[in-house]
Amino acid sequence: MPKAIVIYGPPGAGKGTQAELIAKNFDIIHFDTGRRLRQIFRSPEADTDPVLEAEKQKSNEGKLLSGPWILEIVSDAVERISAAGTGIVLSGSPRTLFEAVGGDGKKGVFELLEDLYGKENVYVIELDISPEESVKRNKVRYVCSVCGLPKLGWIESDQCVFCAGPFRKREDDGASKMEMRIQEYREKTKPVLEAARERGHEVLEVDADPLPYEVFGEIKRKVGLE
Amino acid sequence: MKKAVVIYGPPGAGKGTQAELLARNFFMIHFESGRYLENLLHTPEAKKSKILEREKSLFDTGKLCTPSWVLGTFSRVVRAVGSAGYGIVFSGPPRTLFEAVGGKRQKGLFDVLEEVYGKKNISVVELEVGMKVSGKRNEARYVCSVCGLPRLSWAKGARCGFCDGALKKRVLDDPEVVKKRMEEYVERTKPIIAEVKRRKYKYVCIGATKRPEKVFQDIVRRVQLKK
Numbered sequence: 001m002p003k004a005i006v007i008y009g010p011p012g013a014g015k016g017t018q019a020e021l022i023a024k025n026f027d028i029i030h031f032d033t034g035r036r037l038r039q040i041f042r043s044p045e046a047d048t049d050p051v052l053e054a055e056k057q058k059s060n061e062g063k064l065l066s067g068p069w070i071l072e073i074v075s076d077a078v079e080r081i082s083a084a085g086t087g088i089v090l091s092g093s094p095r096t097l098f099e100a101v102g103g104d105g106k107k108g109v110f111e112l113l114e115d116l117y118g119k120e121n122v123y124v125i126e127l128d129i130s131p132e133e134s135v136k137r138n139k140v141r142y143v144c145s146v147c148g149l150p151k152l153g154w155i156e157s158d159q160c161v162f163c164a165g166p167f168r169k170r171e172d173d174g175a176s177k178m179e180m181r182i183q184e185y186r187e188k189t190k191p192v193l194e195a196a197r198e199r200g201h202e203v204l205e206v207d208a209d210p211l212p213y214e215v216f217g218e219i220k221r222k223v224g225l226e
Numbered sequence: 227m228k229k230a231v232v233i234y235g236p237p238g239a240g241k242g243t244q245a246e247l248l249a250r251n252f253f254m255i256h257f258e259s260g261r262y263l264e265n266l267l268h269t270p271e272a273k274k275s276k277i278l279e280r281e282k283s284l285f286d287t288g289k290l291c292t293p294s295w296v297l298g299t300f301s302r303v304v305r306a307v308g309s310a311g312y313g314i315v316f317s318g319p320p321r322t323l324f325e326a327v328g329g330k331r332q333k334g335l336f337d338v339l340e341e342v343y344g345k346k347n348i349s350v351v352e353l354e355v356g357m358k359v360s361g362k363r364n365e366a367r368y369v370c371s372v373c374g375l376p377r378l379s380w381a382k383g384a385r386c387g388f389c390d391g392a393l394k395k396r397v398l399d400d401p402e403v404v405k406k407r408m409e410e411y412v413e414r415t416k417p418i419i420a421e422v423k424r425r426k427y428k429y430v431c432i433g434a435t436k437r438p439e440k441v442f443q444d445i446v447r448r449v450q451l452k453k
Contacts, residue, residue, distance in 0.1 A: 021389055024373050025265060029255065029310055039253040077311060084306035146439040147250050149388055161378055161387035163247055164437035213372040213391040226270055 002087035003028065004078075004117040005223060006094070006109075008193065009127030010185045011178065012137040013208045014215065017150070018127065019091035021216045026225055028087035031077050033070070033095075040073070067098040068106060074099065075112055082116040100192045110199055123223045124196045127208035127215070138178045142167040229254065229313045230304075230343040231449065232320070234415055235353030237399075237407045238363035239434045240441060243376060244353065245317035247442045252451060254313035257303055261374055263291065266299070294332060297325050301338045308342035323417045336425065348427045349449045352419065353434035353441070357408070364404045368393040378438070 005022060007015045016032065023030035041059060046052045055065050074093050081088045094100035094109040102108030107115075113122045129137075142151040146165030158167055193203050204222045208215050219225070231248060233241045242258070249256040267285050272278040281291045300319055307314045320326035320335040328334030333341075339348050355363075369376045372391030384393055397403065422429050430448040434441050445451075 017389060021373055024258075024261070027262075027265065027269075029307075029312070035253060081310045084310040086306055086310065146442065147247055152385075152387060152390060154383055154385070155381075155387060157381065160439075161381035161383075162375060163243060163439045163442065164378060165439040212389040213386070216372065216389065 001121050002082070002085065002117060003121045003123060003223065003225070004082075004087065004113040005089040005123045005125065006113070006196075007089065007091050007125045007127065008189055009125075009208060010129060010134065011181045012134050012141070013127035013129045014212055015091040015127060017212050018216060018219060019089045021212070022089045022219070022225070026087065028089050029081050029084075030089050030091065031074075031081065031093070032091060033074060033093040036073060036077060037065075037070075067096060068104065071099050071102065071106060071109070074109055075107070078109065078112050078116065088113075088117075094192060096188060097191045097195060100195050108195075110196060110201075114199070119200065122201060123204060124193070124201045125204045125206055125219060125222070126193060128205050129208045133209045134178075134182065141170045143170055144168075227347055228308065228311070228343055229347045229349065229449075229451065230315075230339045231313070232316045232339075232348070232350045233353065234350065234419070235434060236355060236360050236411050237404050238360040238367065239353035239355045240363075240438055241317040241353060243438045244351075244434075244442060244445060245315040246375065247438065248315045248445070248451075251442075251446075252313060253311075254315050255307050256315045256317065257300075257307065257319075258317065258374065259300065259319045262303065263296070263299070293322065293324055294329075297328065297332060297335065300325070300335055301333065304335065304338045304342055313343075314339075320418065322414055323421065326418050326421055336421070336427075345425070345427070350419075350422045350427050350429045351445055351449065352429070352431045354431055355434045359435050360408065361401070361404065364399045365401065367396065367399045369396055370394075 005028070007019055009015045019030045019032070022028055037059065040046060040052065041056045046056050051069065055069055058065055078088060100108050100110055102111065110122070143149065144151070144160035144163065144165045145168040147160060147163045149160060149162050151160075151167050155161060159165065160167060196203060206215060206218050206222060229252075231254070233245055235241045245256040248254055263285060266272065267278060267282040272282055277295065281295055284291050304314060324334070326334050326336050328337060336348070367376060370386035370389060370391045371394045373386060373389045375386060375388050377387060377393060381387065385391065386393060398407070419429070428449065432441060432444050432448065
Protein backbone atom coordinates (compact mmCIF):
# COMPACT_ATOMS: atom_id res chain seq x y z
CA MET A 1 0.00 0.00 0.00
CA PRO A 2 1.46 3.40 -0.95
CA LYS A 3 2.40 5.77 1.84
CA ALA A 4 1.72 9.47 2.45
CA ILE A 5 4.47 11.29 4.32
CA VAL A 6 4.28 14.84 5.64
CA ILE A 7 7.57 16.43 6.72
CA TYR A 8 7.85 19.37 9.10
CA GLY A 9 10.88 21.13 10.44
CA PRO A 10 12.28 24.60 11.11
CA PRO A 11 14.24 26.47 8.40
CA GLY A 12 17.53 24.71 7.72
CA ALA A 13 16.34 21.33 8.97
CA GLY A 14 16.50 19.89 5.46
CA LYS A 15 12.83 19.18 4.67
CA GLY A 16 13.28 19.51 0.91
CA THR A 17 16.44 17.40 0.91
CA GLN A 18 14.79 14.58 2.82
CA ALA A 19 11.68 14.71 0.62
CA GLU A 20 13.89 14.39 -2.47
CA LEU A 21 15.83 11.49 -0.99
CA ILE A 22 12.55 9.68 -0.29
CA ALA A 23 11.28 10.35 -3.83
CA LYS A 24 14.58 9.18 -5.35
CA ASN A 25 14.59 5.89 -3.52
CA PHE A 26 10.94 4.84 -3.48
CA ASP A 27 7.89 4.96 -5.73
CA ILE A 28 6.80 8.18 -4.09
CA ILE A 29 6.19 11.59 -5.67
CA HIS A 30 7.50 14.69 -3.90
CA PHE A 31 4.87 17.42 -3.99
CA ASP A 32 6.56 20.74 -3.36
CA THR A 33 3.85 23.37 -2.89
CA GLY A 34 6.20 26.28 -3.65
CA ARG A 35 7.33 24.74 -6.91
CA ARG A 36 3.72 24.05 -7.96
CA LEU A 37 2.73 27.66 -7.22
CA ARG A 38 5.62 29.02 -9.29
CA GLN A 39 4.52 26.79 -12.17
CA ILE A 40 0.94 28.05 -11.92
CA PHE A 41 2.05 31.68 -11.84
CA ARG A 42 4.20 31.14 -14.95
CA SER A 43 1.38 29.61 -16.98
CA PRO A 44 -0.41 31.73 -19.61
CA GLU A 45 -3.66 31.35 -17.63
CA ALA A 46 -2.12 33.38 -14.78
CA ASP A 47 -2.55 36.47 -16.96
CA THR A 48 -6.17 35.82 -17.96
CA ASP A 49 -7.87 34.08 -15.02
CA PRO A 50 -8.93 36.73 -12.47
CA VAL A 51 -8.43 34.43 -9.45
CA LEU A 52 -4.91 33.43 -10.53
CA GLU A 53 -4.10 37.03 -11.39
CA ALA A 54 -5.08 38.17 -7.89
CA GLU A 55 -3.07 35.40 -6.17
CA LYS A 56 -0.06 36.07 -8.37
CA GLN A 57 -0.16 39.74 -7.42
CA LYS A 58 -0.31 38.86 -3.73
CA SER A 59 2.61 36.50 -4.16
CA ASN A 60 4.67 39.18 -5.94
CA GLU A 61 3.96 41.60 -3.11
CA GLY A 62 4.94 39.01 -0.52
CA LYS A 63 1.42 38.87 0.90
CA LEU A 64 -0.28 35.80 2.32
CA LEU A 65 -2.13 33.77 -0.35
CA SER A 66 -5.75 32.74 0.10
CA GLY A 67 -6.08 29.68 2.34
CA PRO A 68 -9.00 28.03 0.49
CA TRP A 69 -7.22 28.57 -2.85
CA ILE A 70 -4.00 26.87 -1.65
CA LEU A 71 -6.01 24.08 -0.05
CA GLU A 72 -7.68 23.49 -3.41
CA ILE A 73 -4.32 23.24 -5.18
CA VAL A 74 -2.82 20.87 -2.63
CA SER A 75 -5.99 18.75 -2.57
CA ASP A 76 -5.99 18.51 -6.36
CA ALA A 77 -2.36 17.31 -6.32
CA VAL A 78 -2.99 14.79 -3.54
CA GLU A 79 -6.01 13.39 -5.40
CA ARG A 80 -4.14 13.11 -8.68
CA ILE A 81 -1.03 11.53 -7.16
CA SER A 82 -3.00 8.99 -5.16
CA ALA A 83 -5.14 8.16 -8.22
CA ALA A 84 -1.90 7.46 -10.06
CA GLY A 85 -1.25 4.71 -7.50
CA THR A 86 1.85 6.42 -6.16
CA GLY A 87 2.90 7.41 -2.68
CA ILE A 88 3.30 11.10 -1.81
CA VAL A 89 5.71 13.12 0.29
CA LEU A 90 4.76 16.68 1.19
CA SER A 91 7.37 19.20 2.32
CA GLY A 92 5.86 22.41 3.54
CA SER A 93 2.17 21.59 3.30
CA PRO A 94 -0.23 21.68 5.08
CA ARG A 95 1.32 24.81 6.53
CA THR A 96 -1.65 26.41 8.23
CA LEU A 97 -4.33 24.98 10.48
CA PHE A 98 -6.92 25.75 7.78
CA GLU A 99 -4.94 23.78 5.19
CA ALA A 100 -4.56 20.93 7.67
CA VAL A 101 -8.12 20.54 8.90
CA GLY A 102 -10.16 22.53 6.39
CA GLY A 103 -13.35 24.47 7.04
CA ASP A 104 -16.27 26.03 5.15
CA GLY A 105 -17.30 22.59 3.93
CA LYS A 106 -13.82 21.80 2.61
CA LYS A 107 -11.87 18.76 3.74
CA GLY A 108 -8.44 19.44 5.19
CA VAL A 109 -5.28 17.82 3.83
CA PHE A 110 -4.96 15.35 6.72
CA GLU A 111 -8.49 13.99 6.22
CA LEU A 112 -7.93 13.74 2.49
CA LEU A 113 -4.69 11.79 2.95
CA GLU A 114 -6.41 9.47 5.43
CA ASP A 115 -9.30 8.86 3.01
CA LEU A 116 -7.08 8.16 0.04
CA TYR A 117 -4.14 6.33 1.61
CA GLY A 118 -5.73 4.89 4.75
CA LYS A 119 -5.05 6.34 8.18
CA GLU A 120 -2.36 3.77 9.01
CA ASN A 121 -0.37 4.76 5.92
CA VAL A 122 -0.14 8.46 6.78
CA TYR A 123 3.13 9.44 8.49
CA VAL A 124 3.88 12.80 10.06
CA ILE A 125 7.54 13.59 10.65
CA GLU A 126 9.05 16.48 12.53
CA LEU A 127 12.71 17.15 11.87
CA ASP A 128 14.31 18.38 15.03
CA ILE A 129 17.43 20.50 14.90
CA SER A 130 19.42 21.84 17.84
CA PRO A 131 19.81 25.62 18.23
CA GLU A 132 23.62 25.31 17.77
CA GLU A 133 23.28 23.37 14.52
CA SER A 134 20.59 25.76 13.28
CA VAL A 135 22.85 28.77 13.88
CA LYS A 136 25.73 26.98 12.14
CA ARG A 137 23.68 26.00 9.10
CA ASN A 138 21.97 29.29 8.72
CA LYS A 139 25.20 31.26 8.93
CA VAL A 140 26.40 29.79 5.64
CA ARG A 141 23.32 29.55 3.53
CA TYR A 142 24.33 29.47 -0.06
CA VAL A 143 22.31 27.75 -2.75
CA CYS A 144 23.05 27.18 -6.41
CA SER A 145 21.31 29.80 -8.52
CA VAL A 146 20.62 27.25 -11.28
CA CYS A 147 19.64 23.95 -9.64
CA GLY A 148 18.86 25.18 -6.15
CA LEU A 149 21.03 22.62 -4.35
CA PRO A 150 22.30 23.92 -1.03
CA LYS A 151 26.02 24.32 -0.52
CA LEU A 152 27.09 21.83 2.12
CA GLY A 153 29.57 22.99 4.73
CA TRP A 154 32.68 21.26 3.36
CA ILE A 155 32.36 22.62 -0.19
CA GLU A 156 35.12 25.13 -0.90
CA SER A 157 34.28 25.97 -4.48
CA ASP A 158 32.14 28.98 -5.38
CA GLN A 159 30.44 26.88 -8.05
CA CYS A 160 27.87 24.18 -7.55
CA VAL A 161 29.45 20.71 -7.51
CA PHE A 162 26.46 19.32 -9.38
CA CYS A 163 25.88 21.72 -12.28
CA ALA A 164 28.68 24.33 -11.97
CA GLY A 165 26.12 27.12 -11.52
CA PRO A 166 27.22 30.02 -9.30
CA PHE A 167 26.20 29.89 -5.65
CA ARG A 168 24.11 32.74 -4.34
CA LYS A 169 23.29 33.86 -0.83
CA ARG A 170 19.74 33.18 0.22
CA GLU A 171 17.74 36.37 0.39
CA ASP A 172 16.08 35.55 3.68
CA ASP A 173 19.45 35.48 5.41
CA GLY A 174 20.58 37.41 8.42
CA ALA A 175 20.52 36.25 12.04
CA SER A 176 17.51 38.29 13.16
CA LYS A 177 15.46 37.33 10.11
CA MET A 178 16.32 33.70 10.67
CA GLU A 179 15.20 33.93 14.28
CA MET A 180 11.94 35.43 13.06
CA ARG A 181 11.40 32.56 10.62
CA ILE A 182 12.10 29.96 13.28
CA GLN A 183 9.70 31.74 15.61
CA GLU A 184 7.08 31.87 12.86
CA TYR A 185 7.56 28.17 12.18
CA ARG A 186 6.95 27.31 15.80
CA GLU A 187 3.81 29.44 16.02
CA LYS A 188 2.28 28.19 12.79
CA THR A 189 3.29 24.56 12.95
CA LYS A 190 2.54 23.80 16.56
CA PRO A 191 -1.26 23.88 16.09
CA VAL A 192 -0.91 21.85 12.87
CA LEU A 193 1.07 19.11 14.66
CA GLU A 194 -1.42 19.28 17.51
CA ALA A 195 -4.24 18.72 14.99
CA ALA A 196 -2.36 15.74 13.56
CA ARG A 197 -2.08 14.23 17.06
CA GLU A 198 -5.76 14.86 17.72
CA ARG A 199 -6.55 12.89 14.58
CA GLY A 200 -4.63 9.98 16.05
CA HIS A 201 -1.29 10.36 14.25
CA GLU A 202 1.93 9.89 16.09
CA VAL A 203 4.33 12.71 15.21
CA LEU A 204 7.64 10.96 14.49
CA GLU A 205 10.49 13.08 15.76
CA VAL A 206 13.72 12.69 13.85
CA ASP A 207 17.01 14.23 14.92
CA ALA A 208 18.11 16.34 11.93
CA ASP A 209 21.55 17.34 13.26
CA PRO A 210 23.45 14.47 11.55
CA LEU A 211 24.40 14.44 7.87
CA PRO A 212 21.52 14.31 5.35
CA TYR A 213 22.00 10.66 4.38
CA GLU A 214 22.10 9.65 8.04
CA VAL A 215 18.87 11.52 8.74
CA PHE A 216 17.40 9.74 5.73
CA GLY A 217 18.36 6.38 7.23
CA GLU A 218 16.54 7.29 10.43
CA ILE A 219 13.42 8.32 8.50
CA LYS A 220 13.45 5.03 6.59
CA ARG A 221 13.60 3.12 9.85
CA LYS A 222 10.86 5.11 11.57
CA VAL A 223 8.47 5.04 8.60
CA GLY A 224 9.30 1.45 7.68
CA LEU A 225 10.34 2.23 4.10
CA GLU A 226 12.07 -0.66 2.38
CA MET B 227 1.05 22.75 -20.66
CA LYS B 228 2.74 19.60 -19.42
CA LYS B 229 5.76 18.54 -21.43
CA ALA B 230 7.67 15.35 -22.10
CA VAL B 231 11.40 15.64 -22.81
CA VAL B 232 13.47 12.69 -24.03
CA ILE B 233 17.24 13.17 -23.77
CA TYR B 234 19.77 11.21 -25.81
CA GLY B 235 23.55 11.34 -25.76
CA PRO B 236 26.60 9.07 -25.45
CA PRO B 237 27.88 8.01 -22.01
CA GLY B 238 29.22 11.06 -20.20
CA ALA B 239 27.18 13.60 -22.20
CA GLY B 240 25.36 14.62 -19.04
CA LYS B 241 21.88 13.25 -19.74
CA GLY B 242 21.11 12.57 -16.09
CA THR B 243 22.40 15.97 -14.98
CA GLN B 244 20.31 17.84 -17.57
CA ALA B 245 17.24 15.78 -16.70
CA GLU B 246 17.71 16.67 -13.01
CA LEU B 247 18.05 20.36 -13.91
CA LEU B 248 14.82 20.24 -15.93
CA ALA B 249 12.99 18.52 -13.08
CA ARG B 250 14.28 21.06 -10.56
CA ASN B 251 13.34 24.08 -12.63
CA PHE B 252 10.04 22.99 -14.11
CA PHE B 253 7.14 20.94 -12.85
CA MET B 254 8.54 17.70 -14.21
CA ILE B 255 9.65 14.36 -12.86
CA HIS B 256 12.97 12.89 -13.90
CA PHE B 257 12.25 9.23 -14.55
CA GLU B 258 15.48 7.40 -13.73
CA SER B 259 14.69 4.10 -15.37
CA GLY B 260 17.61 2.05 -14.03
CA ARG B 261 17.07 3.20 -10.46
CA TYR B 262 13.35 2.69 -10.82
CA LEU B 263 13.70 -0.93 -11.96
CA GLU B 264 16.28 -1.65 -9.28
CA ASN B 265 14.05 -0.19 -6.56
CA LEU B 266 10.93 -1.92 -7.90
CA LEU B 267 12.62 -5.31 -8.06
CA HIS B 268 13.97 -5.01 -4.53
CA THR B 269 10.70 -4.12 -2.76
CA PRO B 270 9.22 -6.72 -0.40
CA GLU B 271 6.29 -7.11 -2.86
CA ALA B 272 8.69 -8.31 -5.55
CA LYS B 273 9.10 -11.53 -3.59
CA LYS B 274 5.39 -12.26 -3.92
CA SER B 275 5.17 -11.97 -7.69
CA LYS B 276 6.50 -14.66 -10.04
CA ILE B 277 7.05 -12.14 -12.83
CA LEU B 278 8.94 -9.72 -10.60
CA GLU B 279 11.04 -12.58 -9.22
CA ARG B 280 11.95 -13.64 -12.74
CA GLU B 281 12.91 -10.08 -13.72
CA LYS B 282 14.84 -9.61 -10.50
CA SER B 283 17.07 -12.59 -11.19
CA LEU B 284 17.75 -11.24 -14.70
CA PHE B 285 18.50 -7.76 -13.33
CA ASP B 286 20.74 -8.97 -10.51
CA THR B 287 22.86 -11.10 -12.84
CA GLY B 288 23.40 -8.18 -15.20
CA LYS B 289 21.21 -9.58 -17.97
CA LEU B 290 18.61 -7.60 -19.90
CA CYS B 291 15.14 -7.69 -18.39
CA THR B 292 12.31 -8.92 -20.66
CA PRO B 293 11.70 -6.07 -23.19
CA SER B 294 7.89 -6.34 -23.17
CA TRP B 295 7.87 -6.26 -19.35
CA VAL B 296 10.19 -3.24 -19.27
CA LEU B 297 8.08 -1.39 -21.84
CA GLY B 298 4.90 -2.22 -19.92
CA THR B 299 6.45 -0.97 -16.67
CA PHE B 300 7.71 2.28 -18.23
CA SER B 301 4.33 2.88 -19.92
CA ARG B 302 2.59 2.54 -16.58
CA VAL B 303 4.97 5.10 -15.06
CA VAL B 304 4.35 7.60 -17.88
CA ARG B 305 0.58 7.30 -17.39
CA ALA B 306 0.92 7.66 -13.61
CA VAL B 307 3.21 10.71 -13.82
CA GLY B 308 0.97 12.33 -16.45
CA SER B 309 -2.21 11.77 -14.50
CA ALA B 310 -0.51 13.10 -11.37
CA GLY B 311 -0.19 16.36 -13.31
CA TYR B 312 3.58 16.36 -13.86
CA GLY B 313 5.70 16.61 -16.97
CA ILE B 314 8.29 13.87 -17.49
CA VAL B 315 11.97 13.75 -18.46
CA PHE B 316 13.73 10.63 -19.74
CA SER B 317 17.52 10.33 -19.57
CA GLY B 318 17.89 6.93 -21.27
CA PRO B 319 14.72 5.28 -22.54
CA PRO B 320 13.37 4.54 -25.00
CA ARG B 321 16.67 2.74 -25.65
CA THR B 322 15.61 0.40 -28.43
CA LEU B 323 13.33 0.78 -31.41
CA PHE B 324 10.97 -1.73 -29.77
CA GLU B 325 10.81 0.41 -26.61
CA ALA B 326 10.18 3.48 -28.76
CA VAL B 327 7.46 2.23 -31.12
CA GLY B 328 6.33 -1.05 -29.58
CA GLY B 329 5.22 -4.17 -31.41
CA LYS B 330 2.08 -5.82 -32.68
CA ARG B 331 0.50 -6.23 -29.27
CA GLN B 332 2.05 -3.34 -27.39
CA LYS B 333 2.19 0.42 -27.76
CA GLY B 334 5.64 1.99 -27.81
CA LEU B 335 6.80 4.60 -25.29
CA PHE B 336 6.43 7.36 -27.90
CA ASP B 337 2.81 6.29 -28.51
CA VAL B 338 2.13 6.45 -24.77
CA LEU B 339 3.78 9.89 -24.54
CA GLU B 340 1.58 11.13 -27.41
CA GLU B 341 -1.50 9.78 -25.69
CA VAL B 342 -0.63 11.38 -22.32
CA TYR B 343 1.07 14.65 -23.33
CA GLY B 344 0.03 15.26 -26.94
CA LYS B 345 2.37 15.16 -29.93
CA LYS B 346 3.24 18.86 -29.85
CA ASN B 347 4.43 18.67 -26.24
CA ILE B 348 7.08 16.03 -26.88
CA SER B 349 10.67 17.23 -27.36
CA VAL B 350 13.70 15.12 -28.10
CA VAL B 351 17.10 16.54 -27.17
CA GLU B 352 20.32 15.01 -28.44
CA LEU B 353 23.44 15.98 -26.49
CA GLU B 354 26.65 15.94 -28.50
CA VAL B 355 30.13 15.46 -27.05
CA GLY B 356 33.32 14.25 -28.70
CA MET B 357 34.94 10.91 -27.84
CA LYS B 358 37.72 12.61 -25.91
CA VAL B 359 35.47 14.58 -23.57
CA SER B 360 33.16 11.64 -23.10
CA GLY B 361 36.05 9.33 -22.22
CA LYS B 362 37.55 11.83 -19.81
CA ARG B 363 34.27 12.44 -18.04
CA ASN B 364 33.60 8.75 -17.62
CA GLU B 365 37.03 8.17 -16.19
CA ALA B 366 36.42 10.71 -13.46
CA ARG B 367 32.81 9.82 -12.83
CA TYR B 368 31.55 9.24 -9.34
CA VAL B 369 27.93 9.01 -8.27
CA CYS B 370 26.40 9.12 -4.82
CA SER B 371 25.52 5.73 -3.36
CA VAL B 372 22.49 7.19 -1.57
CA CYS B 373 20.80 9.63 -3.96
CA GLY B 374 22.49 8.72 -7.24
CA LEU B 375 23.46 12.28 -8.19
CA PRO B 376 26.75 12.53 -10.08
CA ARG B 377 29.64 14.74 -9.03
CA LEU B 378 31.52 16.98 -11.40
CA SER B 379 35.08 15.87 -12.08
CA TRP B 380 36.72 19.01 -10.66
CA ALA B 381 34.82 18.89 -7.38
CA LYS B 382 36.91 17.79 -4.42
CA GLY B 383 35.87 15.56 -1.55
CA ALA B 384 34.66 11.99 -1.24
CA ARG B 385 31.09 12.87 -0.29
CA CYS B 386 27.99 13.79 -2.27
CA GLY B 387 27.33 17.53 -2.59
CA PHE B 388 23.64 17.02 -1.98
CA CYS B 389 23.16 14.45 0.79
CA ASP B 390 26.76 13.85 1.96
CA GLY B 391 26.42 10.16 1.06
CA ALA B 392 29.52 8.18 0.06
CA LEU B 393 30.48 8.40 -3.60
CA LYS B 394 30.99 5.27 -5.67
CA LYS B 395 32.25 4.34 -9.11
CA ARG B 396 29.75 2.63 -11.35
CA VAL B 397 30.59 -0.70 -12.98
CA LEU B 398 29.06 0.86 -16.10
CA ASP B 399 31.87 3.42 -16.17
CA ASP B 400 34.74 0.99 -16.48
CA PRO B 401 36.72 2.16 -19.60
CA GLU B 402 36.14 -1.11 -21.52
CA VAL B 403 32.42 -1.07 -20.74
CA VAL B 404 32.21 2.60 -21.73
CA LYS B 405 33.76 1.84 -25.12
CA LYS B 406 31.15 -0.81 -25.76
CA ARG B 407 28.35 1.44 -24.51
CA MET B 408 29.51 4.16 -26.88
CA GLU B 409 29.36 1.88 -29.93
CA GLU B 410 26.02 0.48 -28.87
CA TYR B 411 24.64 3.95 -28.34
CA VAL B 412 25.33 5.04 -31.92
CA GLU B 413 23.90 1.84 -33.38
CA ARG B 414 20.67 1.70 -31.45
CA THR B 415 19.92 5.42 -31.31
CA LYS B 416 20.15 6.05 -35.06
CA PRO B 417 16.86 4.32 -35.97
CA ILE B 418 15.11 5.96 -33.00
CA ILE B 419 16.16 9.45 -34.11
CA ALA B 420 14.98 8.61 -37.63
CA GLU B 421 11.58 7.70 -36.15
CA VAL B 422 11.53 10.94 -34.11
CA LYS B 423 12.05 12.91 -37.32
CA ARG B 424 9.44 10.89 -39.20
CA ARG B 425 6.91 11.63 -36.46
CA LYS B 426 7.89 15.30 -36.62
CA TYR B 427 8.50 15.73 -32.88
CA LYS B 428 10.45 18.78 -31.82
CA TYR B 429 14.08 17.63 -32.15
CA VAL B 430 17.15 19.64 -31.15
CA CYS B 431 20.86 18.83 -31.18
CA ILE B 432 22.87 20.58 -28.50
CA GLY B 433 26.63 20.74 -27.96
CA ALA B 434 27.27 19.42 -24.46
CA THR B 435 30.97 20.10 -23.85
CA LYS B 436 30.20 23.29 -21.94
CA ARG B 437 29.45 23.40 -18.21
CA PRO B 438 26.12 21.80 -17.22
CA GLU B 439 24.43 25.12 -16.39
CA LYS B 440 25.33 26.54 -19.84
CA VAL B 441 24.07 23.43 -21.63
CA PHE B 442 20.90 23.73 -19.57
CA GLN B 443 20.37 27.33 -20.74
CA ASP B 444 20.65 26.13 -24.34
CA ILE B 445 18.09 23.40 -23.76
CA VAL B 446 15.61 25.77 -22.13
CA ARG B 447 15.98 28.23 -25.01
CA ARG B 448 15.82 25.73 -27.85
CA VAL B 449 12.99 23.61 -26.43
CA GLN B 450 11.21 26.87 -25.58
CA LEU B 451 10.40 25.94 -22.02
CA LYS B 452 8.82 28.79 -20.12
CA LYS B 453 10.76 29.71 -17.01
